Amino acid sequence: MAHATHRMSRELKTDILQGTLDLLILKSLEREAKHGYAIAQTILESSYDMLRVEEGSLYPALHRIQHKGWIKAEWGVSENNRRAKYYKLTPAGRKQLAAEEENWARLTRAVGGVLGYA
Amino acid sequence: MEWLSRLIALLRSKRLETEYDDELSFHLEMKERDNLAAGMTPERARREAALHFGNQTRVREQCRESNGFSWVSSLLQDLLYGVRSLRKDPAFTVTALLALTLGIGVNTAIFTVIRGVMLLPLPLPKAQQIVMIRSSVGSWSPKGAYELARNSRSVESLAAFTGGTMALTGNAEPRQLWSMIVAPSFFTVLGVKPALGRPFTDREAIDGSDGVVILNDEFWRAAFHAHPAVIGREITLDGRKRTVIGVLPPLASQPSSYWFGRTADIVIPAVLDPNEDHNAYLQVVARLKTDFTAQQAQAELSAIDAEQDRFRPANRRGGGIHVVPLQQAVAQDIRTLLLVLLGAVALVLLIACANIANLLLARAGARRREMAVRASLGASRPRLIRQLLTESVLLSGCSGLLGIVLCYWTVPLLLRLAPAGQIPRIADIRVDGAVLFFSLALSLLTGVVFGLAPSVHATRMNMARAGRSRNLRGFLVAAEVALTLVLLAGAGLLLKSFYRMMHFPTGFEREHILTVTVALPDRIYTTTVPMRRFYESVLERVRSLPGVESAGMVSSLPLGIQWFRGDFTIEGQRPNDWMVGKPNVSADYFRTMAIPLLRGRFFDAHDTNTAQPVAIITESIARRFWGDRDPIGSRLTLDDPKDGHWLSVVGVVGDIKQEKLASHIDPQVYVPFQQEQKTFFMDVGSFVIRTRQDASSVAEAVRKQIQTVDPDLPIYETATVQELVDRSAASPRFETRLLTAFAALALVLASIGIYGVAAYGVSQRTHEIGVRRALGAGKADILRIVMGGNLRYVFAGLTLGIAGAVAVTRVLATFLYEVEPRDPLVLFLAPVLLSAIALLASYLPARKAVTVQPSVALRYE
Numbered sequence: 001m002a003h004a005t006h007r008m009s010r011e012l013k014t015d016i017l018q019g020t021l022d023l024l025i026l027k028s029l030e031r032e033a034k035h036g037y038a039i040a041q042t043i044l045e046s047s048y049d050m051l052r053v054e055e056g057s058l059y060p061a062l063h064r065i066q067h068k069g070w071i072k073a074e075w076g077v078s079e080n081n082r083r084a085k086y087y088k089l090t091p092a093g094r095k096q097l098a099a100e101e102e103n104w105a106r107l108t109r110a111v112g113g114v115l116g117y118a
Numbered sequence: 119m120e121w122l123s124r125l126i127a128l129l130r131s132k133r134l135e136t137e138y139d140d141e142l143s144f145h146l147e148m149k150e151r152d153n154l155a156a157g158m159t160p161e162r163a164r165r166e167a168a169l170h171f172g173n174q175t176r177v178r179e180q181c182r183e184s185n186g187f188s189w190v191s192s193l194l195q196d197l198l199y200g201v202r203s204l205r206k207d208p209a210f211t212v213t214a215l216l217a218l219t220l221g222i223g224v225n226t227a228i229f230t231v232i233r234g235v236m237l238l239p240l241p242l243p244k245a246q247q248i249v250m251i252r253s254s255v256g257s258w259s260p261k262g263a264y265e266l267a268r269n270s271r272s273v274e275s276l277a278a279f280t281g282g283t284m285a286l287t288g289n290a291e292p293r294q295l296w297s298m299i300v301a302p303s304f305f306t307v308l309g310v311k312p313a314l315g316r317p318f319t320d321r322e323a324i325d326g327s328d329g330v331v332i333l334n335d336e337f338w339r340a341a342f343h344a345h346p347a348v349i350g351r352e353i354t355l356d357g358r359k360r361t362v363i364g365v366l367p368p369l370a371s372q373p374s375s376y377w378f379g380r381t382a383d384i385v386i387p388a389v390l391d392p393n394e395d396h397n398a399y400l401q402v403v404a405r406l407k408t409d410f411t412a413q414q415a416q417a418e419l420s421a422i423d424a425e426q427d428r429f430r431p432a433n434r435r436g437g438g439i440h441v442v443p444l445q446q447a448v449a450q451d452i453r454t455l456l457l458v459l460l461g462a463v464a465l466v467l468l469i470a471c472a473n474i475a476n477l478l479l480a481r482a483g484a485r486r487r488e489m490a491v492r493a494s495l496g497a498s499r500p501r502l503i504r505q506l507l508t509e510s511v512l513l514s515g516c517s518g519l520l521g522i523v524l525c526y527w528t529v530p531l532l533l534r535l536a537p538a539g540q541i542p543r544i545a546d547i548r549v550d551g552a553v554l555f556f557s558l559a560l561s562l563l564t565g566v567v568f569g570l571a572p573s574v575h576a577t578r579m580n581m582a583r584a585g586r587s588r589n590l591r592g593f594l595v596a597a598e599v600a601l602t603l604v605l606l607a608g609a610g611l612l613l614k615s616f617y618r619m620m621h622f623p624t625g626f627e628r629e630h631i632l633t634v635t636v637a638l639p640d641r642i643y644t645t646t647v648p649m650r651r652f653y654e655s656v657l658e659r660v661r662s663l664p665g666v667e668s669a670g671m672v673s674s675l676p677l678g679i680q681w682f683r684g685d686f687t688i689e690g691q692r693p694n695d696w697m698v699g700k701p702n703v704s705a706d707y708f709r710t711m712a713i714p715l716l717r718g719r720f721f722d723a724h725d726t727n728t729a730q731p732v733a734i735i736t737e738s739i740a741r742r743f744w745g746d747r748d749p750i751g752s753r754l755t756l757d758d759p760k761d762g763h764w765l766s767v768v769g770v771v772g773d774i775k776q777e778k779l780a781s782h783i784d785p786q787v788y789v790p791f792q793q794e795q796k797t798f799f800m801d802v803g804s805f806v807i808r809t810r811q812d813a814s815s816v817a818e819a820v821r822k823q824i825q826t827v828d829p830d831l832p833i834y835e836t837a838t839v840q841e842l843v844d845r846s847a848a849s850p851r852f853e854t855r856l857l858t859a860f861a862a863l864a865l866v867l868a869s870i871g872i873y874g875v876a877a878y879g880v881s882q883r884t885h886e887i888g889v890r891r892a893l894g895a896g897k898a899d900i901l902r903i904v905m906g907g908n909l910r911y912v913f914a915g916l917t918l919g920i921a922g923a924v925a926v927t928r929v930l931a932t933f934l935y936e937v938e939p940r941d942p943l944v945l946f947l948a949p950v951l952l953s954a955i956a957l958l959a960s961y962l963p964a965r966k967a968v969t970v971q972p973s974v975a976l977r978y979e
Contacts, residue, residue, distance in 0.1 A: 037144070
């Protein structure tokens, strides 16, 4: 019994993380198209160096989100004149971002409420 | 939409691969640049970047997996990889393919037969409503059948029928035809309509005056070249002209084979007297109303039967009625054999699985390095297991396909090996889509069964636990040995039984005796007088043929087509419960067949129909009812004692196997054919002719003599006694051959398995053996060490196998002749044979180990 509960909580955890990663990626693409490295850098910098997205999670996530139709990829030329793959939000991605931001806000409000910060 | 984009990704997978690479190397480059900017040395910058990135292959792998349909492409990849890896090890691949193809092939073949014979619905409309209804004695009198039809609520329609032979004359040669004699409702019950013409009318069955006949499709094609104008033509059957009124469709040629083991040529209406209750010679087939099942009909008819039981004479009570679905009834005789064979081939397949699992485990040892390399290159463990399983399934899938190909050859072979008429519904046995599906499903399952443990094992990187491999392999050897022993014991029992059956004296001579059988049409031979005259004149003519030593006549030929049994009563004794054969014979029958006279005399020319009625009994009857006293002169009757037809015992002869080779002794009371009272016991007769040379040399001359006496009489059958013996041995021979073949297959597989494990063990321990040799271990010690481990599992398997054999061989009981299913000799010899082979299989590799020079062995690492 204990074993089963443990497994469930672990799955829950990765679910939240995955959803959050998707949100972070979408958000970082809100203003402009970026290549993978820039996405990781943006997230790192805007999180005050708190959130380091591992490459091992980033690229699979990018491919996954791309298949969902929220972002699309194009090959372009990078700032140092190298061929790089640029990702940009699709209209569906923009809607998804809005929805997820809303969700996140509700969640943090709720957690804040529980913790007595409201 | 998501699946579409994934599908596109799959189709573009080649390009995607390079794109991953480009994207990831760009990422690395960017990182390296930032590191440089942060002040690292170029070398350090690159290393940090790479280090930070981690395992590139794994990232790529995960990207690929996030592309959804990746399993298709990775399956293709695995398949290609599997093909390559199997080609690299042809010895393994060929062994495994061979073992699996045989295993899956024989299973598919047996399944094909079982499906056609037992599982497929009969090719008749609403076949599930058709049942056979059997009485307590197995057959029905006309009165019984009529009452059954009148009383039952569950029966929609019912038909009584029987079979027989008829003589077709009027053309050049008289010809023996197989006929079905049926009530007109027969066609309604089965749901069969004539393809040409019409079925019988009820009137035709009441008085039979119209003289009609319906032809079977095959006979129509053979004899009338499928000419439609045959309707309305007259043919002469048993001396009577009958009008052809119909031709059955090809499909309907099968129903007669359901009951008689062969196709009837013609169908004629049965003329039944509703009050006739003395002779029970009819079978009953019925169609149940749609809302009744066979079980419900059984319950209803049993209740009716129990009520009627009270009005019956004591010796006819309590037999019970049995309602059996036709589909089941048709397969009844062969059901047990087919299930035993299915069990046997399933064991063979399991042995093949254990064997290949073992070979895979041996390979797993060799491939651990390959797996480790692939794992360090980023392949996850489930991925590796999947790849190895793909290899196994690839192997078994190929074997499944080959097995089906094998089926096109083995199924006809099986049907050809089977004695004629033993396997019903041959037309329904075919290799088709369902068989293909069965075979592929079986091979898929097989691949997973034998592939799972080795692949889990091969991908286990923790070397400390690798030692378990030896346990697993030992267990597989033990299982293989146990299963093989069960098959060996089964085959051993059948072989011993067959040997006993063939060597138990038949009680008559087999060499130089020809038999010629005729069936006298009772429309022409209406009384015993012309029958007697016919037999007498043929015997007289045959005796004077050149090359003939002696000739006799018997109404039921040993191992022949018919044998009547009944009760008998000894004067002055109470009725006994023995059933005896009642053949009538000519005086020379015993001498011709070399059946020995033990007391009294044979029949002779004085035993005519006007003389005192006499009988000769067999030894078993004399011993049982007279003991040490002399039976000669005692009187007995084969009829109701009240009728007062007493026969004097004039002689005692040796017992013979009358019914079949698998009989023990068939007690008989012989009477002279000159004194036989009933045409019923005389209308089939066989001449037995002892010749100086080859028995079949006089066949043509004998046939001519019969033709001279009655030009319209066809020959029923001509066969030497040896041929009769062979025919009677055909079924047991078929069963024994099949099971022995499967056991031999199992033995070969098991010895390959044991050899493989032993050889692998030796190759693994070459170094250790070298050390031991260098430290002074003798050859015997090495042999003991090397073989000991292996043999421990073999003996565990033997013990398990003996227990299994004791538990399982009971299913063979019905096939055994004078052998108990737990025959000690067989249960002793089978393990001995298997141990000998196991010893040899483990000795050969061990001997190689012993001959290795210590110095070589030590350098081996």
